Amino acid sequence: xxxxxxxxxxxxxxxxxxxxxxxxxxxxxxxxxxxxxxxxxxxxxxxxxxxxxxxxxxxxxxxxxxxxxxxxxxxxxxxxxxxxxxxxxxxxxxxxxxxxxxxxxxxxxxxxxxxxxxxxxxxxxxxxxxxxxxxxxxxxxxxxxxxxxxxxxxxxxxxxxxxxxxxx
Numbered sequence: 001x002x003x004x005x006x007x008x009x010x011x012x013x014x015x016x017x018x019x020x021x022x023x024x025x026x027x028x029x030x031x032x033x034x035x036x037x038x039x040x041x042x043x044x045x046x047x048x049x050x051x052x053x054x055x056x057x058x059x060x061x062x063x064x065x066x067x068x069x070x071x072x073x074x075x076x077x078x079x080x081x082x083x084x085x086x087x088x089x090x091x092x093x094x095x096x097x098x099x100x101x102x103x104x105x106x107x108x109x110x111x112x113x114x115x116x117x118x119x120x121x122x123x124x125x126x127x128x129x130x131x132x133x134x135x136x137x138x139x140x141x142x143x144x145x146x147x148x149x150x151x152x153x154x155x156x157x158x159x160x161x162x163x164x165x166x167x168x
Contacts, residue, residue: 061144061147062143064147069126069127069130072119076120114158114165115158117161118155122150124154125149125150129150133146
């Protein structure tokens with residue numbers, strides 16, 4: 001009787017765990033033909049290729065869409081207390097609100113408003129893209145087009161806001 005082959009080249013994998021689950025055509029589980037060693041990288045509890053090499057998919061457009069969505073969400077969450085502080089100025093009286101509104105006319109504040117509108121539009125369009133993926137399903141051939149559409153819509157919203165500031 002022939003011993004179980006380790007792999008086509010005759011080399012084994014560390015640990016020598018055997019996998020006998022693959023058995024098409026109803027052959028018994030102990031059939032020599034389908035018994036093979038499980039590579040260490042495929043075992044449970046082992047760091048897979050994406051954990052071993054975390055930079056592997058960072059060039060993919062979906063990774064950058066995730067990163068923009070995460071950063072825009074965090075930036076919007078940090079902006080929210082500042083927005084509530086600005087609204088509280090109206091409760092302190094008309095003079096305090098007028099002073100705050102004069103401060104908002106500074107060029108740096110207006111530039112940050114444009115950036116804020118871009119982040120809001122990027123987060124909104126990225127969220128709509130994720131909803132589309134959730135309800136329609138992942139189609140890798142359409143992901144780059146969806147990401148480009150979401151980014152283009154965000155840039156369009158930011159530019160329209162900036163042109164409105166310049167015109168006013």
